[in-house]
Amino acid sequence: MKTFIFSLLIASTLAQPSSRWKDDKKEKCGYGSCPVMKDGMINVHIVPHTHDDVGWLKTVDQYYYGSRTMIQKAGVQYILDSVTEALKKNKDRRFIYVETAFFWKWWTKQPDHIKHQFKQFVKSGQLEFIGGAWSMNDEATTHYQSIIDQFAWGLRKLNETFGECGRPKIGWQIDPFGHSREMASIFAQLGFDGLLLGRIDYQDKNNRFSTKTPEVVWKASDNLGNAANIFTGVMYNTYSPPPGFCFDILCADEPIIDDKQSPDYNVDRKVDAFLDYAQSVRKRYITDNIIITMGDDFNYQDANMWFANLDKLIQYANERQQNGSKFNLVYSTPSCYIRAVFNDATSKGLKWKTKSDDYFPYASDPHTYWTGYFTSKPTIKRFERLGNNYLQVCKQLSSLADLGPEDPGDLNQLREAMGVMQHHDAITGTEKQHVVTSSALDKLVKKSSMGYQNISFSSCLLNNISSCSITESSKSFIVTVYNPLSRPVTQFVRFPVLGEAFTVRDPEGKLVETELIPIADQVISLPGRKSEATVDLIFRAVDLPPLGFKSYYVKRVPGNEILKPVSKNNHENEGVKLEIDRETGMLASVTMNNITVPLSQEFLYYEGFVGDNMVFANRSSGAYIFRPYKNEAIKVTNRAKCTVYRGDLVTEVHQVFNEWTSQIIRLYREETFVEFEWLVGPLPSNGPRGIEVISRFVTNINSDSTFYTDSNGREMLKRVRNFRPTWKVHIEEPASANYYPVTSKILIRDSEAEVAVLTDRAQGGSSLKDGEFELMVHRNSINDDAFGVGENLNETAFGEGLVVRGSHYLIIGKTSIQGCDGNSVAAAERDLAQRKLLQSWSFLSFTQNLTFDEYKNNFIMTMSGLQRNLPKNVQILTLEPWIGNSLLLRLEHVLEKNEDPHLSQPASVKLQGLFSPFQINSIKETTLGGNQLLSDNIRLPFETVDDNLVRSQRYAVIEVEDDEMTINLDPMQIRTFIIDVSFS
Numbered sequence: 001m002k003t004f005i006f007s008l009l010i011a012s013t014l015a016q017p018s019s020r021w022k023d024d025k026k027e028k029c030g031y032g033s034c035p036v037m038k039d040g041m042i043n044v045h046i047v048p049h050t051h052d053d054v055g056w057l058k059t060v061d062q063y064y065y066g067s068r069t070m071i072q073k074a075g076v077q078y079i080l081d082s083v084t085e086a087l088k089k090n091k092d093r094r095f096i097y098v099e100t101a102f103f104w105k106w107w108t109k110q111p112d113h114i115k116h117q118f119k120q121f122v123k124s125g126q127l128e129f130i131g132g133a134w135s136m137n138d139e140a141t142t143h144y145q146s147i148i149d150q151f152a153w154g155l156r157k158l159n160e161t162f163g164e165c166g167r168p169k170i171g172w173q174i175d176p177f178g179h180s181r182e183m184a185s186i187f188a189q190l191g192f193d194g195l196l197l198g199r200i201d202y203q204d205k206n207n208r209f210s211t212k213t214p215e216v217v218w219k220a221s222d223n224l225g226n227a228a229n230i231f232t233g234v235m236y237n238t239y240s241p242p243p244g245f246c247f248d249i250l251c252a253d254e255p256i257i258d259d260k261q262s263p264d265y266n267v268d269r270k271v272d273a274f275l276d277y278a279q280s281v282r283k284r285y286i287t288d289n290i291i292i293t294m295g296d297d298f299n300y301q302d303a304n305m306w307f308a309n310l311d312k313l314i315q316y317a318n319e320r321q322q323n324g325s326k327f328n329l330v331y332s333t334p335s336c337y338i339r340a341v342f343n344d345a346t347s348k349g350l351k352w353k354t355k356s357d358d359y360f361p362y363a364s365d366p367h368t369y370w371t372g373y374f375t376s377k378p379t380i381k382r383f384e385r386l387g388n389n390y391l392q393v394c395k396q397l398s399s400l401a402d403l404g405p406e407d408p409g410d411l412n413q414l415r416e417a418m419g420v421m422q423h424h425d426a427i428t429g430t431e432k433q434h435v436v437t438s439s440a441l442d443k444l445v446k447k448s449s450m451g452y453q454n455i456s457f458s459s460c461l462l463n464n465i466s467s468c469s470i471t472e473s474s475k476s477f478i479v480t481v482y483n484p485l486s487r488p489v490t491q492f493v494r495f496p497v498l499g500e501a502f503t504v505r506d507p508e509g510k511l512v513e514t515e516l517i518p519i520a521d522q523v524i525s526l527p528g529r530k531s532e533a534t535v536d537l538i539f540r541a542v543d544l545p546p547l548g549f550k551s552y553y554v555k556r557v558p559g560n561e562i563l564k565p566v567s568k569n570n571h572e573n574e575g576v577k578l579e580i581d582r583e584t585g586m587l588a589s590v591t592m593n594n595i596t597v598p599l600s601q602e603f604l605y606y607e608g609f610v611g612d613n614m615v616f617a618n619r620s621s622g623a624y625i626f627r628p629y630k631n632e633a634i635k636v637t638n639r640a641k642c643t644v645y646r647g648d649l650v651t652e653v654h655q656v657f658n659e660w661t662s663q664i665i666r667l668y669r670e671e672t673f674v675e676f677e678w679l680v681g682p683l684p685s686n687g688p689r690g691i692e693v694i695s696r697f698v699t700n701i702n703s704d705s706t707f708y709t710d711s712n713g714r715e716m717l718k719r720v721r722n723f724r725p726t727w728k729v730h731i732e733e734p735a736s737a738n739y740y741p742v743t744s745k746i747l748i749r750d751s752e753a754e755v756a757v758l759t760d761r762a763q764g765g766s767s768l769k770d771g772e773f774e775l776m777v778h779r780n781s782i783n784d785d786a787f788g789v790g791e792n793l794n795e796t797a798f799g800e801g802l803v804v805r806g807s808h809y810l811i812i813g814k815t816s817i818q819g820c821d822g823n824s825v826a827a828a829e830r831d832l833a834q835r836k837l838l839q840s841w842s843f844l845s846f847t848q849n850l851t852f853d854e855y856k857n858n859f860i861m862t863m864s865g866l867q868r869n870l871p872k873n874v875q876i877l878t879l880e881p882w883i884g885n886s887l888l889l890r891l892e893h894v895l896e897k898n899e900d901p902h903l904s905q906p907a908s909v910k911l912q913g914l915f916s917p918f919q920i921n922s923i924k925e926t927t928l929g930g931n932q933l934l935s936d937n938i939r940l941p942f943e944t945v946d947d948n949l950v951r952s953q954r955y956a957v958i959e960v961e962d963d964e965m966t967i968n969l970d971p972m973q974i975r976t977f978i979i980d981v982s983f984s
């Protein structure tokens, strides 16, 4: 008999009786360990902390060990060593630690007595984990799937090591350059009680400080209701100490000298200065609590310097209370601060203002918009997305193949590498781990363990430069195409080859239609490309099973079937028609989903501003900052050299604009979108000014200053040109101030039509005129923007400027009218976004010298991980090996509530009998991070002026008595489960 563990929570855990929120003093860590606040005083929460970038100017290891000190004096190992010593000396001292990547590196190297000591600090609340993800992720360029993954991984390590006392409750995004709404929603769904931020737009900050609203309840989702509300505070001085109070070895401020005999005695002066500062902070916030951060980048390598001075500061400042001072200084933590704010507001009946837009773009002065980094390092941004695609395939295959109780180290390495890539300064690359997928696939394809040696499966990572050694060198090979989506998909498979004809057989032995298209000249001459291949072999892998694969047997045969160019101006497949201007070779209109939109697409560039950065007006464009010299972009050209290949599977328009800009526009059979595969670079030198290249789409849509961009690949946000929803903005940089992060989608619409472009990586984008929108695809800059990287952004590869190749996917449809398959254009965009994020992954292997029939007799050529398809609006967001024999399973509803008349309805999934290789024995619902049972998560119910409470999640219900384990999902909802399984 299977046992079910049901976590049952009443559908609304709305307002709890306030007694519920009294501090539980029996609880040692957590809120119960917080310092006692003094009523009637301003409680000053002194928060010692260090901000440790997980790989910025140096690598993670260089930071950990403190090597390469010429670049930056920073050794994280000394920080944790030294803090451990310093906390012993005074039980009141507290410290927070944030980045689990560094913590874990340190922890695994500690002897038992240090571990024991450290655990005591965590138990007593002296040491508290805040944030807790593998790294402090960037919020503009990251995808929600990767953010959730890297939180889950960090939080799992903390739970395994420290249990409940190691569970972070507060988000700590103190350095990212602007803040997304989706990130706030994720924090709420992680079960956190609050979120603290460092950087917001300088005008926004001034406005919030003058209206006492740096602290609000952020309503972070249009779909999830109060479950996505989270208390959010903007700190007074980002995360730095008050001026003059940095007591680190990296700082030069004078220590507190309390020897009255000393000529340098400075206690009175220091305490005066500190209390003045506290008073100016106090004026900006509405409760009797303020938070003052005491730390900075890589501080506390000599923790005693900090703590010895803070001990004195607290002692002498509090002595002033005898003379009537109203300030009470305590060592504290972000969670104790937020708890105290909650208590104070609740006892006084204060209600919080709300916010429902985001904190983008971030400007630090009138000429400094941090909108360049949305696009900077475009190849790494694509590599990150591809890494996520591969990580998900890897996690699924490891789960389906039952590789053993604990997941293999290689999967962990990939998890951790992806965690590092999410960091807000990440510039590091990552190694791909092929071991896991290869052994998982090997296990899944073998009919018996007899006979064949392990088959090695590999991927063609250089496919992006049309180079692949197996497909180029072998006369025959197997392509195994794995589909990580929860429904069948059809994928176009494309490989560079040498031969002139091929046969491809599907698992039934049927010949599959193939096509050979010449590789574009500009690709063949890419710097660093060593391949001999001159054509791409294309075939359609039709109806790939959900969480499953099909293997194709590919063989080179005599013949000559390479497509020849045609001359024609209209190009169409069943659903899509392109019109190319015969004169100019540029796109003129697109017809799709029964609507024709005059549409041109062109490449332009901005020239970067050059200045000495000494005053605001002289800010240079750089790695972080986009600041064009002129706000009008310059056209790369007015005409393109065009070559057209018309196939039955694919039609390609090859456009060459100049030596460093070209593009292939593609139509695929039975696909209702247009692909624009652009190739940009090496960017030429342009005197002192850099070049920042955009692709601009110009239509007749009456967009009325409005466009829409996604938030971390999930909910869409409305953007209005030269406007901010919460204050009256004054703009001096009309181009860069209107740039927003595009993680996966940008669109414009009017009452007739919607025109959307999906991206294959994060980019900056905007609509600077009605009917138009643009995406920045590549940028270099000869100058530094003076924000710490200390070098210009002029990436090179193979001794030349970087060449970037990427894709935009265009979808057009009637606004809010159903398309041909009964779905809205928004649903079509969601569908394509899923298929591009989690593409079917092609693995290559050798045929072992077997004929098709021999191969088929010995190996499994098609497999489905699911017994039935999930509904079109539900996707398995995560399936991965978890603790012991359990798996972590996340289900998500992929549409928003108003996107589609049918698909935006609630959905339900029966889990029992869903997975082919295993049965579910028990299931527990957890918070989004997988580190706490959902039924145990009760959040602080901050009250808002709109009569809304911050609410715990509503859905901790699996229908009891439901043997089928039915899971219901509302639009945009994600539910996380730990499942115990047994393999058949």
Ligand SMILES: *[C@@H]1O[C@H](CO)[C@@H](O)[C@H](O)[C@H]1NC(C)=O
Pocket (backbone or CB within 6 Å): 575, 593, 594, 819, 820
């Ligand atoms: C286009 O419209 C025609 C007639 O209104 C209809 O028959 C057809 O199904 C539509 N096709 C698509 C792709 O929506």
Ligand SMILES: *[C@@H]1O[C@H](CO)[C@@H](O)[C@H](O)[C@H]1NC(C)=O
Pocket (backbone or CB within 6 Å): 159, 160, 161, 162, 163, 883, 926, 930, 931, 932, 933
């Ligand atoms: C937290 O870790 C403990 C072991 O330390 C484990 O028993 C428990 O299941 C974990 N909790 C979750 C939700 O994973």
Ligand SMILES: [Zn+2]
Pocket (backbone or CB within 6 Å): 051, 052, 053, 175, 424, 425
């Ligand atoms: Zn940082």
